[in-house]
Amino acid sequence: MSLFEQARNVIAGGVNSPVRAFAGVGGDPVFFRSAKGARVHTEDGRELIDYVGSWGPMILGHADPDVIAAVVETAERGLSFGAPCVLETRIAERVCDIMPSIERIRMVSSGTEATMSAIRLARGHTGRDKIVKFEGCYHGHSDSLLIKAGSGALTLGVPSSPGVPAGLAEHTITLPFNDAGAVQSAFDELGDQIACVIVEPIAGNMNMVPPVPGFLEALRDVCTAAGSILIFDEVMTGFRVALGGAQSMYNIEPDLTTLGKVVGGGMPAAAFGGRAEIMASIAPDGPVYQAGTLSGNPVAMAAGLATLQKLVEPGFFERLGESTRRLAEGLKGAANDAGIPLAVEYAGGMFGFVFTDESEVRRFDQVAAADIDRFRSFFHGMLDMGIYLAPSAFEAGFVSASHGDAEIDATLEAARAVMKTL
Numbered sequence: 185m186s187l188f189e190q191a192r193n194v195i196a197g198g199v200n201s202p203v204r205a206f207a208g209v210g211g212d213p214v215f216f217r218s219a220k221g222a223r224v225h226t227e228d229g230r231e232l233i234d235y236v237g238s239w240g241p242m243i244l245g246h247a248d249p250d251v252i253a254a255v256v257e258t259a260e261r262g263l264s265f266g267a268p269c270v271l272e273t274r275i276a277e278r279v280c281d282i283m284p285s286i287e288r289i290r291m292v293s294s295g296t297e298a299t300m301s302a303i304r305l306a307r308g309h310t311g312r313d314k315i316v317k318f319e320g321c322y323h324g325h326s327d328s329l330l331i332k333a334g335s336g337a338l339t340l341g342v343p344s345s346p347g348v349p350a351g352l353a354e355h356t357i358t359l360p361f362n363d364a365g366a367v368q369s370a371f372d373e374l375g376d377q378i379a380c381v382i383v384e385p386i387a388g389n390m391n392m393v394p395p396v397p398g399f400l401e402a403l404r405d406v407c408t409a410a411g412s413i414l415i416f417d418e419v420m421t422g423f424r425v426a427l428g429g430a431q432s433m434y435n436i437e438p439d440l441t442t443l444g445k446v447v448g449g450g451m452p453a454a455a456f457g458g459r460a461e462i463m464a465s466i467a468p469d470g471p472v473y474q475a476g477t478l479s480g481n482p483v484a485m486a487a488g489l490a491t492l493q494k495l496v497e498p499g500f501f502e503r504l505g506e507s508t509r510r511l512a513e514g515l516k517g518a519a520n521d522a523g524i525p526l527a528v529e530y531a532g533g534m535f536g537f538v539f540t541d542e543s544e545v546r547r548f549d550q551v552a553a554a555d556i557d558r559f560r561s562f563f564h565g566m567l568d569m570g571i572y573l574a575p576s577a578f579e580a581g582f583v584s585a586s587h588g589d590a591e592i593d594a595t596l597e598a599a600r601a602v603m604k605t606l
């Protein structure tokens with residue numbers, strides 16, 4: 185019996201998170217045994233160059249020696265306390281320093297928990313129920329946010345999940361990403377009922393879609409005018425597209441920010457934070473309840489802190505950005521040479537590519553209309569040549585500091601060969 189069949193006998197769908205099941209590309213998922221640097225080793229004895237990086241956290245590459253040392257040293261002093269520890273304060277200081285819009289922070293264990301908590305805080309703080317999100321953006325799987333969502337929900341064709349009570353869904357207003365006019369209209373009609381706008385400032389769960397000039401500025405302006413809270417979901421983009429996240433690239437200060445992935449350095453840690461006056465509404469200072477047994481877990485804090493310490497080293501993001509640029513431009517060049525239209529995006533250590541005739545992709549409907557069959561063929565062709573890409577046309581890709589010239593060259597050589605077969 186295959187490993188996937190064994191898993192399917194006891195795990196729902198054989199996986200603990202849906203995109204991993206390869207439903208978006210067909211075939212059985214690859215089982216990983218170990219990972220080091222830019223490469224993963226599979227249970228069937230293959231070595232693959234990895235551009236998923238555990239869906240974003242592994243910005244240094246897998247099993248970075250400094251992160252592993254911090255984890256081991258911390259674990260030996262205890263796995264979980266459920267009481268304050270100094271590491272929580274140290275990582276909080278580091279994050280607040282890197283992202284000045286975060287004056288106070290709260291650590292949690294997953295990106296879903298961070299966004300769910302930020303939404304509750306926004307509702308509790310403003311006394312309003314309605315929230316605005318954007319089609320194709322994904323903010324984890326809490327009820328209010330699983331409406332026209334991206335990522336696995338989009339990949340599996342269930343962007344609005346059954347199980348979300350209609351009474352709750354009616355408070356979620358879903359608008360087209362990058363459409364400032366639609367946002368203005370919604371606020372003209374309902375502005376005094378809108379608790380918050382939540383947005384991925386660079387969308388990464390419908391492939392990678394940057395904001396058009398003026399879009400994030402418009403969100404900032406309508407929220408300020410209406411007394412609504414602007415939440416940047418930087419679970420994916422934080423410490424990834426730039427040290428200070430997308431908010432530093434576009435120079436917009438959100439009221440709240442959600443973080444995950446890189447902030448945990450590969451351990452289950454995430455966070456939400458922002459203006460002190462808003463964060464004061466969270467218990468125990470305020471009435472909005474939020475809690476977690478494993479929140480601020482010392483081993484996760486150690487991994488996150490050791491990771492962030494390496495990101496602030498001079499030149500880190502310049503080197504990472506150059507590797508990503510070489511990869512993305514190389515993919516485009518390989519497609520051009522094969523006569524295949526491809527749109528690419530990249531920033532810092534994040535990239536996306538869409539098989540489309542459009543010269544650039546800025547809207548959800550453009551992503552939805554892309555050539556998914558061609559993506560599937562490309563994915564499997566690359567996998568056969570030892571390159572592991574995200575198994576969905578709707579996910580972004582990630583480059584780490586461990587992806588050197590050897591890995592990028594090998595990837596582009598494979599891409600040139602595979603593009604010719606599409």
Ligand code: HOZ
Pocket residue numbers: 201202203204238239335336389579
């Ligand atoms: N939500 C993640 C992609 N954006 C997938 C998480 C996983 O399968 O590990």
